[in-house]
Amino acid sequence: xxxxxxxxxxxxxxxxxxxxxxxxxxxxxxxxxxxxxxxxxxxxxxxxxxxxxxxxxxxxxxxxxxxxxxxxxxxxxxxxxxxxxxxxxxxxxxxxxxxxxxxxxxxxxxxxxxxxxxxxxxxxxxxxxxxxxxxxxxxxxxxxxxxxxxxxxxxxxxxxxxxxxxxxxxxxxxxxxxxxxxxxxxxxxxxxxxxxxxxxxxxxxxxxxxxxxxxxxxxxxxxxxxxxxxxxxxxxxxxxxxxxxxxxxxxxxxxxxxxxxxxxxxxxxxxxxxxxxxxxxxxxxxxxxxxxxxxxxxxxxxxxxxxxxxxxxxxxxxxxxxxxxxxxxxxxxxxxxxxxxxxxxxxxxxxxxxxxxxxxxxxxxxxxxxxxxxxxxxxxxxxxxxxxxxxxxxxxxxxxxxxxxxxxxxxxxxxxxxxxxxxxxxxxxxxxxxxxxxxxxxxxxxxxxxxxxxxxxxxxxxxxxxxxxxxxxxxxxxxxxxxxxxxxxxxxxxxxxxxxxxxxxxxxxxxxxxxxxxxxxxxxxxxxxxxxxxxxxxxxxxxxxxxxxxxxxxxxxxxxxxxxxxxxxxxxxxxxxxxxxxxxxxxxxxxxxxxxxxxxxxxxxxxx
Numbered sequence: 001x002x003x004x005x006x007x008x009x010x011x012x013x014x015x016x017x018x019x020x021x022x023x024x025x026x027x028x029x030x031x032x033x034x035x036x037x038x039x040x041x042x043x044x045x046x047x048x049x050x051x052x053x054x055x056x057x058x059x060x061x062x063x064x065x066x067x068x069x070x071x072x073x074x075x076x077x078x079x080x081x082x083x084x085x086x087x088x089x090x091x092x093x094x095x096x097x098x099x100x101x102x103x104x105x106x107x108x109x110x111x112x113x114x115x116x117x118x119x120x121x122x123x124x125x126x127x128x129x130x131x132x133x134x135x136x137x138x139x140x141x142x143x144x145x146x147x148x149x150x151x152x153x154x155x156x157x158x159x160x161x162x163x164x165x166x167x168x169x170x171x172x173x174x175x176x177x178x179x180x181x182x183x184x185x186x187x188x189x190x191x192x193x194x195x196x197x198x199x200x201x202x203x204x205x206x207x208x209x210x211x212x213x214x215x216x217x218x219x220x221x222x223x224x225x226x227x228x229x230x231x232x233x234x235x236x237x238x239x240x241x242x243x244x245x246x247x248x249x250x251x252x253x254x255x256x257x258x259x260x261x262x263x264x265x266x267x268x269x270x271x272x273x274x275x276x277x278x279x280x281x282x283x284x285x286x287x288x289x290x291x292x293x294x295x296x297x298x299x300x301x302x303x304x305x306x307x308x309x310x311x312x313x314x315x316x317x318x319x320x321x322x323x324x325x326x327x328x329x330x331x332x333x334x335x336x337x338x339x340x341x342x343x344x345x346x347x348x349x350x351x352x353x354x355x356x357x358x359x360x361x362x363x364x365x366x367x368x369x370x371x372x373x374x375x376x377x378x379x380x381x382x383x384x385x386x387x388x389x390x391x392x393x394x395x396x397x398x399x400x401x402x403x404x405x406x407x408x409x410x411x412x413x414x415x416x417x418x419x420x421x422x423x424x425x426x427x428x429x430x431x432x433x434x435x436x437x438x439x440x441x442x443x444x445x446x447x448x449x450x451x452x453x454x455x456x457x458x459x460x461x462x463x464x465x466x467x468x469x470x471x472x473x474x475x476x477x478x479x480x481x482x483x484x485x486x487x488x489x490x491x492x493x494x495x496x497x498x499x500x501x502x503x504x505x506x507x508x509x510x511x512x513x514x515x516x517x518x519x520x521x522x523x524x525x526x527x528x529x530x531x532x533x534x535x536x537x538x539x540x541x542x543x544x545x546x547x548x549x550x551x552x553x554x555x556x557x558x559x560x561x562x563x564x565x566x567x568x569x570x571x572x573x574x575x576x577x578x579x580x581x582x583x584x585x586x587x588x589x590x591x592x593x594x595x596x597x598x599x600x601x602x603x604x605x606x607x608x
Contacts, residue, residue, distance in 0.1 A: 020287065022504070029148040029220045031097035031232055033275050034132055034309055035123065037321065038226065041363055041383035041395055042129075043431045044444060045480075047122040053603070054523075054534060054564060056161055056169050056577070058190075060544075064589075065521055065562065067124045068478050068499045069140070072112060072514050075243050075593040077194050077210040080111040084126055084139030084513045085446060086474035086503025090403055090454070093129065093137035093422075096144045097262055098309075099231055100134045104329045104343075107136065107406030113238055113256045115214035117171040117188040120147045126478055127446065128427035130401035131349050131365040131381045132506070138401045138450065139474075144335050145240045146232055148182040148220045156608050163578075163601030166193030183219045184228040186208060188212075198594040200586045205243050205596075207251045207291075212238030218468075226269050234260040241291065243593065251292075256285040271313045279305040281407050286334075297335040301407075304328040321351040323367075329407075337413020346370040351381075359387035371404050377424045395431040400424060403468070413503070415465040423468075425450040440486045444478040470507035476500045490527045496522035508547060514590075516543040520558075530569060533586045536562040545591045558587035574605040 030036070034597040038044065047066050055061035060080040072089075073080040075139045081089030087578070094101050094109040102109050125488075129137035161167070173186035191211035196360060197204045213236070220230035236258045244251060259282040267274045286298035307325040314320055327345040329336060349367035362384040369376040381399035388394060402424040410416050429446035452468040459465050476499065483494040498520040503512040511517065518541030525534040543555040561583045566576030584598045 001593075014600070026431070029150070029228055029230060029266075030145070031147070031218075031230070031262070032143060032145055033266070033273070034098055034323075035143060035145070037311075037351075037353075038125065038132060039600075040361060041125065041385050042125055042397065042442060043395070043433075045124040047124065049117075049120060052116060052122070053159065053605070054536065054562075056116065056159075056601075056603070057163070057167070057455075057580075058112050059112045059114050062116055062122070063111065063124070063142070065538055066495075066523065068123065068126060068480075068497055069142070070514070070516055070519055070540075071261060071589060073112070073224075073589045073595070074594070075205055075208060075590075076196070076596055077112055077192060078240055078593070082142065083515060084110060085447070085448060085476060085478070086501040086512060087139030087450070087472075090136060090406075091138035091140075091266055091450070093133050093135070093141040094144065095133050095141055096234070096260055097146055098277065099260075099262060099281070099305060099307070100136070101260065101281060102136050103283055103406070104303065104331055105283070105285075105299050105333075105338075105407045107403065107409065109142075110256075112210075112240065113212075113236070113258070114144070115188055115212065115236055116167075118146075118186045118214055118216040118234065119144045119175075121145050121418070126428050126444070127397060128381070128399040128401035128425060128448075129223065131351070131367045131399065133327070134347065134369075135422075136403045138403060138423070138427070140446070146184075146216065146218050148177070148184060148218055148230065149396050150177050150182050150220075150222070151179050152177045153489065154181075158606045159603065160605075161601050161603035163192075164599035165196050165596065167191070167601070169603075174469065180222045181220075184217070186216045188214045196596040196599070198586055198597060201594045203245075203460075203594050206245075206247065206249070207241045207253075208243045209241045210239060214366070226267055227444070228264075228266045228268075230264045230266070232264075234258070245480075245592075249291060253288045253291050254285065255288070255295075256283070258283050259451045272544045273311045275307075275309040276562075277307045277309075280308070281305070295334070297333075299331060299333045299336065299338065299407075300330075302330045304330075319353040319355070320525060321353070323347075323351075331407045331411075333407075333411070336408075337416070338411045340408060341407060341411055343407075344370075344372045347452075348395045349379075357452070361385050365399075369404075371422075373418075374404050374420075374422060376404060376422055377402055391435045393431075393433040393435075395433075397427070397429050399427045401427060403454075404519040405454060414463045415456075415459075417466050420454060420466060421452045421468050423450060423452045423454055438483050440482045442478075442480045444480075446474075446476060446478070448472075448474040450474070470505050472503060472512065474501065474503040476502055491525075491527040493525040493527075494523070496520070496524075505547065510547060510549045513545055513547060514543060516541045518542075531565070531567050533565045540587075540589075553591065555588050555591065558585050559583060560585050560587060561581050572607050574607075576603045576605075577601070578603070 017238045071082040089108040089176040123143040126140040159171040161169040170186045175184040194208040241253045281303045283301040286295040289296040347369040351365040365381040367379040368513040385395040403423040405420040432443040433439040452470040455469040503515045520539040564578040568574045
């Protein structure tokens with residue numbers, strides 16, 4: 001929608017808040033408005049919807065090849081978890097349109113039970129962020145964002161893919177908007193027999209099939225020049241069949257259903273903005289010890305969330321941001337010893353930002369969480385960004401972050417431990433950004449110290465139970481290089497990263513399990529007129545799978561490469577072909593669960 005404002009708050013190319021003169025702009029409604037403020041001080045990697053199409057198998061593939069995150073996957077399409085900077089899956093926050101959606105039962109997110117399609121962009125932020133995004137934002141956060149445009153008329157697209165192992169991916173999206181109203185709907189259906197073989201490991205992915213369906217609906221309405229009400233809704237239904245190692249093995253599966261609904265009222269003026277949100281999320285799952293029999297266990301989780309984000313410019317250089325949140329988390333287990341449980345969670349956070357100039361800014365934040373039955377630590381954050389010269393920018397961040405125990409940690413029977421303390425961390429990192437012509441290089445050293453690490457251990461009574469055990473010290477370097485160049489009908493785009501991660505169990509002085517010390521990936525794309533070719537590469541170094549750094553049980557280094565080619569005609573029709581793992585590499589991300597060797601897909605898109 002085109003609107004006139006006497007004073008418009010813009011996000012400039014320098015990444016700083018600036019005031020501008022009266023200007024006519026197209027409005028884009030962003031559900032996670034806090035992310036624009038985060039980007040002022042932190043490096044955030046954005047993966048567009050077009051980038052997602054390169055790794056359309058699942059979200060695990062997308063993150064593995066296009067982010068610094070290490071993905072641990074029990075075979076293609078099965079249980080999958082992320083690891084930032086040497087931390088565990090429980091130290092990663094999944095954030096859907098500004099709302100933390102980690103499971104209240106597991107305290108983490110299963111990557112393959114989150115749809116890969118249906119978002120306008122994925123954003124990956126390394127480092128602590130509990131002041132803004134709550135529990136689990138210790139190692140980093142993964143943001144699933146939806147946006148709505150105004151005054152764009154009708155648009156639509158279809159994506160359909162046929163791939164190896166009986167795999168079919170279909171995604172459709174349509175949107176309509178005028179000056180006052182915006183509406184977008186999308187749907188995705190993915191299914192795969194997933195029966196790949198790896199002869200070198202004498203492995204067949206028996207009973208490995210999966211399927212899932214998701215629907216996203218978003219709408220917004222301008223009730224006044226500076227006020228918008230909106231609604232965003234997502235429904236997901238999926239099923240994963242767990243691989244068996246022998247032909248007559250017992251076949252199991254896991255079903256999951258999620259519902260996320262978010263209602264927001266936004267006021268956006270030159271000096272004051274406020275985003276009031278009310279959300280309802282539901283996470284249900286069922287485990288079948290025999291696919292032909294009734295479920296053996298399961299759970300139902302319901303969360304009621306109220307959040308307010310108030311932003312005020314006291315002066316043109318001084319900005320105050322207050323964030324208040326209240327949640328009611330309810331859960332009910334089946335055959336897990338977890339009865340009807342409920343937990344109230346609240347938090348109050350304040351952030352103060354000062355802009356000395358357009359090239360120098362600082363931020364200080366503080367937060368207090370109130371978790372029923374749990375004593376939560378006081379959290380804080382300090383950040384600064386200085387654009388020293390045109391070719392060199394430097395940022396520094398220091399923060400305290402935390403994760404409180406999940407429902408399973410506290411209430412699972414037998415084994416739940418009501419005496420658990422929250423994990424908390426101290427994080428320090430820097431971003432050094434160098435720009436040389438079309439090249440941009442970022443070097444991000446970091447240090448992290450985690451206390452009260454929650455670990456499930458065997459007990460003398462024959463069952464496992466969680467305890468606050470050792471401390472973990474993580475340090476390393478994330479580095480990234482980007483290159484973009486267009487000349488005539490030609491275009492080249494390059495993105496490559498290298499990550500060094502030492503994550504030490506301070507009790508044993510050994511590297512943490514499933515933390516590769518070295519990881520690198522790269523994407524290069526060449527386009528000539530209507531033709532596009534891309535190549536992806538992934539290197540993963542030695543990865544220990546035991547607590548004693550036993551090399552005999554470790555996952556050895558591997559290199560995987562994908563290639564793809566596509567042609568776009570009349571700016572509407574695209575036909576593409578992909579070869580995944582063209583190097584035919586035999587590799588695992590979890591012991592005993594090899595990933596597929598060379599495989600293929602063909603896809604078509606239609607834009608209208």
